[in-house]
Amino acid sequence: MSKPSSTKGSGGIKIIKGGGKHLLEQVDISKKKTKKKTQKKKTGSKGSKKGRPATHGLSGTPTYGSRRNAQQRCENPNHPQYKDYGGRGIECRITVMDLVEDIGLCPEGMTLDRIDPNGHYEKGNIQWATPLEQANNRRPARSSEQYKEQALRDIRATAQSWKDNTRWWNLSLKLINHGALPEAERKELKTLNGGHRFPRTSFELDEPRDWAHHSAGKVRLPSLIHPGHEVRISCGPVGGMRDKTEIERGLLAGLAQVPLSGNSDKSHRAIIKRFVQNFEDRSMMGLCFSAQDFDPEHQTPSKLCPERLLLALASRLHLKKKWNVRFMPMSDLSEVLENGNADDLIGHCLFIPDFHVSGPRGFGIPPWQVDDLLDLLRERIDYNNPTVIYAEAPWKLSKQIDHFINDYYLRMSENA
Known part of the structure; x- marks a missing residue:
């Protein structure tokens, strides 16, 4: 059998002959030669295998570990200290070799530190330091005055948040009581509700209603104690008010036309009955509900609605007991205390549905108002x-x- 032979054709084509067949193979001869030269050059290089650059040989040493820890603090959001480094914009701008060239190998008992605690890990701003030296080089601790200022800022931020939520509640009640709002308040309410579908009613607010018809409708209001959630209330007619007095009574008038059982549990009605008796003989002039007074199975923001219970009770005292009721959220009461107008509340039955305001975090008015509130x-x-x-x-x-x-x-516990 004859051996295959080949001849070069034009355009880098090599014609292979043999076995009675002609095969065409497209080859880029110039690239093939270059590749061989490159491979030969890499094979002849000195250093690590497969052409990799020589390593620093410091893996596993305290020097390498210190640099890696610095990098993690700056670049890994899951690192426990990230907020104090990468979270503040601190960067790790050195390699292991930069570290050795600048300050040498890590001495025993020392770790990597920055000379300027607000600067980056970079040449000229790094040093080896003992734990005590590092502690002394940290950012200066905040003074007691700075902590007080931060606490006041937090209080004001919380107060403003609850004030916005209270405004949402007040405008919702005004809309239901009046059937409409001025254009400016309508736009404000739309901004406050953030796309939620409440306040809403199961009937048209401007619909003429039969006051003799006691079938319950539904009203949905924003929650005062769980911002972002809703309160669902059973009530009678609140639309088609005939005169100013009815408009002012509004939702309370509607609530008074349905049984108290529509907005309360049996245990609540027992304590309310006792309170009304005390109310009549003036033996006990305060009533406090708390989260533990509600069914534990229903203690979720969507079902725990003390505002509904308090509104229903307010309607009974306002219309049946002929007492002038004021339903006042805590942020409104805080403003009254601040302005010194608390005398205006004397002579009213006062309902405060969000007395706790910030829940488990503590009392929701500024500390300096506690004495005024107690008075x-x-x-x-x-x-x-x-x-x-x-x-x-x-x-x-x-x-x-x-x-x-x-x-x-x-x-409630006293009634058990």
């Missing part, structure tokens, strides 16, 4: 003015407030 609550007792509050966790309030509630207010 107001004591004065209300002296004048035989009833006060009804909802405090999610009374024992987590200010100690002064908690003691006052325990001494002077009727509680």
Whole structure:
């Protein structure tokens, strides 16, 4: 058998002959030669295998570990110290070799430190330091005054958040009571509700309604104690008010036309009955509900609705007992205390549905108003003015407030 032979054709084509067949193979001869030269050059290089550059040989040493730890603090969001390094914009701009060239190998008992604690890990700003030296080189601790200023900023931010939520509640009630809002308030309500579908009713607010017809409708309001959630209330007609008095009564008038059972549990009605008796003989002028007074199976933001219960009770006292009721959220009461207008609340049955405001975190008014609030609550007792509050966790309030509630207010547990 003859051996295959080949001849070069034009355009880099090599013609292979043999076995009675002609095969055409497209080859880029110039690239093939270049590739061989490159491979030969790599094969002849000195260093690590497969042409990799020579390593620093420091893997597993304290020097390598210190640099790697610095990199993790700066670049790994899951690192426990990331917020103090990468989270503040600190960067690791050195390699292991940069580290050795600048300050040498890591001495025993030392770790990598930055000379300027606000600067980056880079040449000229790194040093080896003992734990004590590093502690002394940290950012200066905040003074007690700075902590107080931060606490006040947090209080004001929380207060503003609850004030916005209260404004949403007040505008929702105004819309239901009046059937419409001025253009500016309508736009404000739309901004506050953030796309939620409440306030809403199961009937048209401007629909003429038969006051003799007691079938219950549904009203949906924003929650005062769980911002972003809703309160669903059973009520009678609230639309088609005939005069100013009815407009002012609004939702309370509608609530008074349905049984109390539509908005409360049996246990609630028992304590309310006792409170109304105390209300009549002036023996106990305070009532406090808390989260533990509701069915544990229903203690979710969408079902835990003390606002509904308090509104229903307010309607009974306002219309059937002929008492002038004021339903006042805590942020509104805080403004009253701030402006010194608390005397205007004397002579009213006061309902505070979000007395706790910030829940387990503590009492929701500025610390400097606690004494003024206590004075107001004591004065209300002296004048035989009833006060009804909802405090999610009374024992987590200010100690002064908690003691006052325990001494002077009727509680669900006392009715068991």
